[in-house]
Amino acid sequence: MKRFTVLLAFFVFVGFQALQAQNVQITGNVTSADDGSPLPGVSVVVKGTTIGTVTNFNGDYELSVPQSASTLSFSFVGMTPQDVAIEGRTIIDLVMESDALDIAEVVVTALGVSREKKSLGYSVQDVSGEDLSKAREQNIINSLSGRVAGAQITSSSGAVGASTRIVLRGASSLGGNNQPLFVVDGIPIDNSNMGGTGNESVNRGNGAADINPNDVEKMTVLKGPNAAALYGSRASNGVIIIETKTGKGTKGIGVTVSNNTSFETPLRLPDYQNGYGQGSGGAFSYVDGSGGGINDGTDESWGPALDGRLIPQWNSPIVGGVRQATPWVAHPNNVKDFFETGHTVSTNVAVQGGSDKSNFRMSYTDTQQKGMVPNTDLNKKNLSLNGSLNVTNKLSVSAGATYVNSFSDNLPGYGYSAQNVMQQFIWAGRSTDIPDLKVYTNPDGSKRNWNYNYHNNPYFTLYENLNSMQRERFMGNAKATYQFTDWLSGFVRTGGDIYSNINTEKVAATDIDTPTGSYFESSRTYREINSDFLFTAAKQMNQDLYLSLSAGGSRQDYSYHYASGAANELAIPGVYNVANSAVPQVASNNSSLKRTNSLYFAGQVALKNALFLDVTGRNDWSSALPDGNNSYFYPSVTLSGIFTDLLNMDSNVLNFGKVRASWAKVGSDTNPYSLLPTLSFGDGWNASTKILNQFVPNNLPNEGLKPEFKTSLEFGLELKFFNNRLGLDATYYDASTTDQIINIPISAASGYTSKTINAGEITNKGVEAMIYVTPVKTKDFSWDITINYAKNNNQVVSLAEGVERYVLGSYWSLQVMAIPGEPYGSLYGYDLKRDPQGNILNTNGLPSQGDLKILGNYQPDWIGGLKNDLRYKNLSLGVLIDTRQGGELYSMTTTWGRYAGVLEETLLGRSDGIVGEGTMQASDGSYVPNNVVVTAEEYNKAAFVNSVAYPSVFDASYIKLREVTLGYTFNKFNNLPINSLSVSFVGRNLALLWAKVPHIDPETSFDNTNVQGLEFGQLPSARSLGFNVSVNF
Amino acid sequence: MKTILFKGFVVVFAISLVLASCTKDFDKINTNPNEPGLEQAVPKMLLPNAIESMTDRVYEIFLGHEMGNCWVQHMAKVQYTDEDRYIPRISVINNTWSSFYAANGMDIALLKKVSTQNGLDNYKGVALVLEAYVTSVLTDLFGPIPYTEAWRSSLSDGGILSPAYDSQESIYRTLIANLDTANMILGTGSEAVEGDILYDGDTDLWKKFANSLRMRLILRMSDRDATFATTELSKMVADPATYPIMEANGDNAQLVYLGSAPNNNPINENRKTRDDHRVK
Known part of the structure; x- marks a missing residue:
């Protein structure tokens, strides 16, 4: 209640404001010449005295002035000040012109009170409705x-x-x-x-x-x-x-x-590779999309090169019960074309x-x-x-x-x-003709999809x-x-x-x-x-x-x-x-x-x-x-x-x-x-x-x-x-x-x-x-x-x-x-394993999980x-x-996109293998530069996986x-x-x-x-x- | 003008007073309508979750399955092979600790508290048996653990947020004594044990659980204090009327899951979406 008393004291303080002796009552309204809107806060003073007031929210004022007063001074920042002769009037309305040299910005402050920006002691910024x-x-x-x-x-x-x-x-x-x-x-x-x-x-x-x-x-x-x-x-x-x-x-x-x-x-869509198709270890052949063929349950793109060779695929025609081999080609715009x-x-x-x-x-x-x-x-x-x-x-x-x-x-x-369809496109084999999935039900009512192990048909997801x-x-x-x-x-x-x-x-x-x-x-x-x-x-x-x-x-x-x-x-x-x-x-x-x-x-x-x-x-x-x-x-x-x-x-x-x-x-x-x-x-x-x-x-x-x-x-x-x-x-x-x-x-x-x-x-x-x-x-x-x-x-x-x-x-x-x-907002996760000098330490040519640490901040x-x-x-x-x-941010698109071999970077070393950055431990225990060649698939799957976050944290x-x-x-x-x-x-x-x-x-x-x-x-x-x-x- | 002023201030004063004095409704406004307070705990509603979550904890995929079956190579995994390769995962260990203590142990502790306060000896006996089981699993897994100061975070229980550790020996001796108490008071209460998804309210079976568990604990410490073990075991074996023990499969402390969510066997539930486990 102590604070309440303090507040009350303020009200009382207001009450002590001396009231003016009543002489002549003058009222009026002040508006802006710019748009005709009322001007609140305009100072109205009897010239040469301390008698004055300010206009209210509606631009109105009311002022009692001594009989002797002859002129009112109106002033408002951003407006040209004006002296107006009273000449016996009791209503004096005024239109104020804006002062070209000093355009006052009026801003709305706490409690919805409009104030001149110049009178504020803190930072305020406006955006006009026109901009919006x-x-x-x-x-x-x-x-x-x-x-x-x-x-x-x-x-x-x-x-x-x-x-x-x-x-x-x-x-x-x-x-x-x-x-x-x-x-x-x-x-x-x-x-x-x-x-x-x-x-x-x-x-x-x-x-x-x-x-x-x-x-x-x-x-x-x-x-x-x-x-x-x-x-x-x-x-x-x-x-x-x-x-x-x-x-x-x-x-x-x-x-x-x-x-x-x-x-x-x-x-922006991810930069996909278009050199290799679905599968793993360079092999793929479709039978049922859930592991019945050669790597056909795999959704990743570590399959054969997309060179036009003939391979049975999910949408290849079936003739006499036999799925025909069709050209194995890239669909560079398969994700782009999915979007409308x-x-x-x-x-x-x-x-x-x-x-x-x-x-x-x-x-x-x-x-x-x-x-x-x-x-x-x-x-x-x-x-x-x-x-x-x-x-x-x-x-x-x-x-x-x-x-x-x-x-x-x-x-x-x-x-x-x-x-989320984008999750699927982080994995989807690059040979997949995604727009062809638009029909997601076969004539017999069964599901029509490119993979039955991990993914919905993306159109099924969005239409069902x-x-x-x-x-x-x-x-x-x-x-x-x-x-x-x-x-x-x-x-x-x-x-x-x-x-x-x-x-x-x-x-x-x-x-x-x-x-x-x-x-x-x-x-x-x-x-x-x-x-x-x-x-x-x-x-x-x-x-x-x-x-x-x-x-x-x-x-x-x-x-x-x-x-x-x-x-x-x-x-x-x-x-x-x-x-x-x-x-x-x-x-x-x-x-x-x-x-x-x-x-x-x-x-x-x-x-x-x-x-x-x-x-x-x-x-x-x-x-x-x-x-x-x-x-x-x-x-x-x-x-x-x-x-x-x-x-x-x-x-x-x-x-x-x-x-x-x-x-x-x-x-x-x-x-x-x-x-x-x-x-x-x-x-x-x-x-x-x-x-x-x-x-x-x-x-x-x-x-x-x-x-x-x-x-x-x-x-x-x-x-x-x-x-x-x-x-x-x-x-x-x-x-x-x-x-x-x-x-x-x-x-x-x-x-x-x-x-x-x-x-x-x-x-x-x-x-x-x-x-x-x-x-x-x-x-x-x-x-x-x-x-x-x-x-x-x-x-x-x-x-x-x-x-x-x-x-x-x-x-x-x-x-x-x-x-x-x-x-x-620290991003906290697993680094790669490092040698005492802080280089990435490879074992058998592959990086592995290191310590938990701060990898960045959002x-x-x-x-x-x-x-x-x-x-x-x-x-x-x-x-x-x-x-x-x-x-920084952590990008799961990079993690699984590289693990799955769909991103452009995974083309590196597909034919001759990769020697990973960093060191390895020699037989005498010393750390020497890594020289073990591993396949691109092995490398990407070791460095870009859920158990390590570091490689996917970016500026x-x-x-x-x-x-x-x-x-x-x-x-x-x-x-x-x-x-x-x-x-x-x-x-x-x-x-x-x-x-x-x-x-x-x-x-x-x-x-x-x-x-x-x-x-x-x-x-x-x-x-x-x-x-x-x-x-x- | 003065009248206007006066009226104005009266209004301001009145509104201010009304506002300031209205904190008296705050207790009512800030009473949670969604959940009962701890004092409204009902033993028959605490018991089913205490049993199910305890069983879930023991047989769940991480502790029972991966730290258990995979560790001893009864099962293996083709993905996330950490435990297979004897690499314990910190998250699994932390989760085991916190879920036994907070998710399960606290329910049992509250059951014990409520039944003690209300003189419900059958429920209290059940709570002592469950507490002994959970605590013995925890101390077997971790060694010295908080026990005497555990589950006492309520202000009325001491407001202990960082309970002190007890030695495994003292915990074993206390649990063995508590199970003796449980055996004595089970069946003496006038209340029916409801919500009992383990023994359907049969206090005789609970006595068998208490005594069999007591025997297990005594056996486990027999190498450390052979005299104590011999005395206690002989006393129990000599007096089967006072110390009934499990003799048939029907006596087993075995929760039979219902086969569908949310009361499904946790391992079965896991298999619905994952297939990375293999039998060796």
């Missing part, structure tokens, strides 16, 4: 690639509906979420995985992918916890604030119709209208996607409606609602699984084993704002994100892993309601001093329900119902609830509109933490100064200079039900007699959990030269996350294998820089260059006492870990982007290149041509009711200009969890080419 709708990525996070300094974006694949991960300023949480919070129109929305994560699963995308780029006015990226102290715990990894378009500023009715059509093809040209067609109709009292916007988007992977699709329908009304001149209300329906008949399987998804989502908010006096306003708001998501997974009978077929269905219901209120007192005390104080509170209610049912063996093939199970059905359900109550304040002192001090504080009460530890406070302090103004050093060379410093702390809670031990339910014994069972789970909860804290210090410098033709925005930050809530391993003899505790520290130190250059700027032609760069040094400082490694996830023999002294050293925008009259061209430098650096847009806007239409028509051609993910990893796109993952840096049969990323047409009526 030009880029037309279906997953809006992808559009940020290369645009935001310090945002690392990893798209998982080019399959429809695939998830994308975004991390700002490096990972900071060991076991928890490392992605920023997404806030749409002031209401947080869910960005979690939509079911199925990790290896051997279906990637159904991330929550933020439901945001429709057509509806986005602006995205603002608040990078550090400094920027986000007022959004609470989940903002400790930064916040992405999305403002949707409204009808504000529209005169009358405006209609926009737009269409985006694009075509997708694989960006995907397409995305998105059509949007938006109607907006407005008057001085109200405005509305309605938008409908229909998106149809067909994937490059055969028989995969995703359809989305987004309907959004928002509006606002000034009920009186003091009360305004606004509301927005968005409905999203996402539906897919089939999404492809991921990871190293028979359900269907993974569907259906999601209905509602996001909305309602807000009422009341202007109590000219300096005090308040709002109450409530909003939520509610969705239900149903996934089904069908496996057809005769599947290679589940011959009986199976069916699984899961349903998720998610609901988060945020209600908040905020009172803001803001006053221009005199010409130099501006004070503002906001105080408010919020309640966040979260609920989640999951239910699933499985028929693990179907009784009747082809009937996909949980009841149709030959074995006991497996059902599961769980629900969780969480509530967080918060009170917070934010105060600002501005001197001469050039020196700004911000203080924030927030106290959270979380239901997930134990009594006594569930209330926690976290503050922030920010100071920034525009030294060019303060020191009057404004010149033609340096026209703007600002320094900023900020310190912030953010507390976080944990998941519900992490405190007390429980019993889990087991499968039971003998479903018919229903002997139920329960057991003690492996993790021991903790009744004494405390909140974890992230502390961050940030310094920044912003410089603008030559009338803004050259700009620099640089930031240094140093953040540390301590007392992390993690499950650390404990002695199993305690009865549990792990326990939830507060321990560990991760630090992130780094720099971010953005450089803006405008080399040419004339009336008709302009050229803008934007460069961004971010380098992050991440370190796991400590884990719990006695814990040397924390496993984030593991697949096969490779583990992704947090290890003290190393950056988060975090990059630095990331950057280079954007060029050229405009000539109405023609515009944008080119975006981005890069990731440093960090994950890349440079990508991320985006090219070419657009033209027509705006002279005689006799047509069209305002403007714009056409643009867009290319996304166009080329991998440079990469070190072979065969795959280094931008890869299973999903958007913390387990990254692993490639297990990547579905290729998509190169997308298309066009946009947009008509404004």
